[in-house]
Amino acid sequence: MSDIALPTASTATALAIALSALAMTAIVALRYLVSSGAFALATRLRHPGLYRGRGAQMRREIGWSLASTAIYGLPAGIVAWGWQAHGWTRIYGDIDARPLWYLPVSLLLYLLLHDSFFYWTHRLLHRPRWFRLAHAVHHESRPPTAWAAMSFHPIEAVTGAIVVPALVFLIPIHVAVLGLVLAIMTVMGIGNHMGWEMFPRALVHGPAGRWLITATHHQRHHAAYRGNYGLYFRFWDKACGTDIGLGDLPPSRLGPRA
């Protein structure tokens, strides 16, 4: 007779959740390293010397960002496990399950709700107490680099990590649209911090730029320490009088003229 205890159902569940969280942490970390690395490389090619002398800053940004990946990985791992094991969440895979018009609508809904949550938590993080406690870490990057996209104190990382995992319980979304939401989140998170504009000037300085946030807008947030609190859209900043306009990137770092 062996007296090795077989795992109970609850230990097997805990193990499955831990493995899922670990896998999601690895995916988020890889996504961060590959995408920030690609944009850092693009910066080196397009604007040689822009990050020169900022090795210590970039190492610090990478350290905080990698710590944040575990905080993002935990809720994402729990939700991914629940989705697979119990059909939790309102993520759907059958494209015919809802009308096609719902695909862009759900994309916009996710971006608008994430933007609203970000705006208000970001404003809160700029209250002196919360700034000293948490948000100062993100603002230590002055100006930030492509590696600063996830450079957050753990408290701030929690506020960013819970949004999408909470939304998938509330608003139905096709799995491919969810992938698109995460891709936009990644590209804009990096693009807004890399110190140069990847979008054409006609977009940034035209009618669309009056409502969309790109590097020129967020650069000003980092320079001024207040105002321009939004993530994707300028709606809340304009509605609340906190929009301080576009930053003054040198002409060589503005986007293509086309």
Ligand SMILES: [Zn+2]
């Ligand atoms: Zn801030």
Ligand SMILES: [Zn+2]
């Ligand atoms: Zn920032």
